[in-house]
Amino acid sequence: MKTFIKILLFILGFPALIGLAVYSSITVFQEGQSYGFLTFAGVLVLALFFIAYLITFIVTEVKAKKSKSKKVAQKGMVALVLVAFIFTGGLWIIIDVLLPDILDDATSGTLLFDDVRENYKVQAEVNGQLLEDFIVRNYANENLDNSVALETYLQEGYKNERVKFLIHENFKALDTNGYKAFTATGPWIGLADADRLTIPVLIHLLFNEKEIDETLPFYLEFDRIPKEIIYDDMDPDKYYYNNVERDDPEARVSWSVLDMAGSPMEISLGGMLVGMDPGLRTLVLSLIESLGPSLVGTLRDIVADPDVAGAPIYLGIKIGREDIENTGIILMPSNESRGVLDYKANAWLDSNNLLFAVISIFPIRLWLYIWGAIVIAMSVAIGAIRMKEANEDDEVQNGEEENFSYREFQHTEYDDSDLDDPNLSPYEKAYFKAQRDRIRKA
Numbered sequence: 006m007k008t009f010i011k012i013l014l015f016i017l018g019f020p021a022l023i024g025l026a027v028y029s030s031i032t033v034f035q036e037g038q039s040y041g042f043l044t045f046a047g048v049l050v051l052a053l054f055f056i057a058y059l060i061t062f063i064v065t066e067v068k069a070k071k072s073k074s075k076k077v078a079q080k081g082m083v084a085l086v087l088v089a090f091i092f093t094g095g096l097w098i099i100i101d102v103l104l105p106d107i108l109d110d111a112t113s114g115t116l117l118f119d120d121v122r123e124n125y126k127v128q129a130e131v132n133g134q135l136l137e138d139f140i141v142r143n144y145a146n147e148n149l150d151n152s153v154a155l156e157t158y159l160q161e162g163y164k165n166e167r168v169k170f171l172i173h174e175n176f177k178a179l180d181t182n183g184y185k186a187f188t189a190t191g192p193w194i195g196l197a198d199a200d201r202l203t204i205p206v207l208i209h210l211l212f213n214e215k216e217i218d219e220t221l222p223f224y225l226e227f228d229r230i231p232k233e234i235i236y237d238d239m240d241p242d243k244y245y246y247n248n249v250e251r252d253d254p255e256a257r258v259s260w261s262v263l264d265m266a267g268s269p270m271e272i273s274l275g276g277m278l279v280g281m282d283p284g285l286r287t288l289v290l291s292l293i294e295s296l297g298p299s300l301v302g303t304l305r306d307i308v309a310d311p312d313v314a315g316a317p318i319y320l321g322i323k324i325g326r327e328d329i330e331n332t333g334i335i336l337m338p339s340n341e342s343r344g345v346l347d348y349k350a351n352a353w354l355d356s357n358n359l360l361f362a363v364i365s366i367f368p369i370r371l372w373l374y375i376w377g378a379i380v381i382a383m384s385v386a387i388g389a390i391r392m393k394e395a396n397e398d399d400e401v402q403n404g405e406e407e408n409f410s411y412r413e414f415q416h417t418e419y420d421d422s423d424l425d426d427p428n429l430s431p432y433e434k435a436y437f438k439a440q441r442d443r444i445r446k447a
Contacts, residue, residue, distance in 0.1 A: 082388020267347020
């Protein structure tokens with residue numbers, strides 16, 4: 006019965022902790038499955054901790070059984086409790102000191118330890134979506150072979166060699182000739198990151214001269230150019246012209262500040278149009294639709310000129326056919342056309358395999374803190390049962406020794422009354438007594 010209770014207490018300790026941790030990690034597993042074993046880093050670490058605890062449990066159990074000593078059982082309990090503490094709360098206190106710096110280095114300070122700790126499931130979903138968005142964009146611009154189904158690329162994810170290649174190689178261009186080039190021109194990109202993209206900041210970012218690595222390639226098979234005129238009721242897939250094959254699929258590209266943010270800027274014209282006479286408004290919209298493409302195309306060429314911005318900013322006009330207030334001028338970055346995300350998202354994606362390894366630690370960390378106390382309590386209970394078993398063995402052993410001593414004492418009592426026979430001479434009595442003593446000693 007006591008053996009069954011010890012096994013039950015053992016299962017309620019570390020094995021139960023593993024079960025809870027694995028259940029809490031399901032979202033992380035699902036989102037990061039294409040990154041291989043790194044997604045399971047947290048569970049693998051927990052498995053190593055469990056092996057250390059299991060070995061300690063077995064060794065102390067065997068020693069307690071063999072020795073049947075209360076002192077040995079007590080030492081075994083101390084060892085088991087100590088190992089349980091070290092591999093639940095103790096070691097993780099140290100890891101909590103180191104983990105924020107690791108996360109900061111992996112994301113250049115864009116992802117905070119506290120944010121992941123409180124919302125690790127949400128963060129796993131965000132990082133999983135980054136990979137999906139990247140694949141969808143590169144499938145749309147035919148950087149990924151369209152003879153293969155999009156669903157196949159989404160299922161393979163990071164395991165697909167072409168996807169992996171584009172993630173890391175094209176981020177080098179975005180990082181070196183994009184963000185770092187802007188950083189070298191002054192504090193302007195930092196102000197833009199801090200939501201202080203004022204007109205003067207934008208002008209500096211657009212026109213300040215940047216140092217560019219002319220030898221750094223960007224891998225892009227086709228140019229995907231947005232249309233000059235789009236409508237608010239149009240399918241987003243129809244915002245673009247048909248893909249045009251590039252002369253050099255590895256030619257260097259230039260980046261604008263909008264590419265770093267990854268989102269378009271819109272100047273609304275709806276307020277002006279709403280107040281217009283309906284006839285005049287119809288005339289203005291007709292002129293925009295007829296003259297807009299050539300005018301916008303010319304402005305795009307001017308902006309992309311090396312002596313101006315030096316990078317494409319896709320100006321466009323959105324016309325609100327369903328809601329006139331949605332009419333406006335749009336400044337679109339080249340991210341979607343080129344198959345990249347905004348700089349921060351692409352930086353995360355470039356380190357996504359390591360980020361999933363870090364994220365996988367957080368559900369383990371949570372349950373080690375919560376359930377660790379229960380593991381320690383179960384270890385104490387197991388030790389107490391072993392000590393009780395040792396006490397019972399001592400009582401049985403002491404009882405057996407007492408019985409043995411009593412039997413031995415009984416055997417030492419002999420009846421020599423027959424030697425008191427008056428017919429025996431003293432010599433005969435002495436002779437018979439000596440004979441018996443020799444036999445008894447033998």
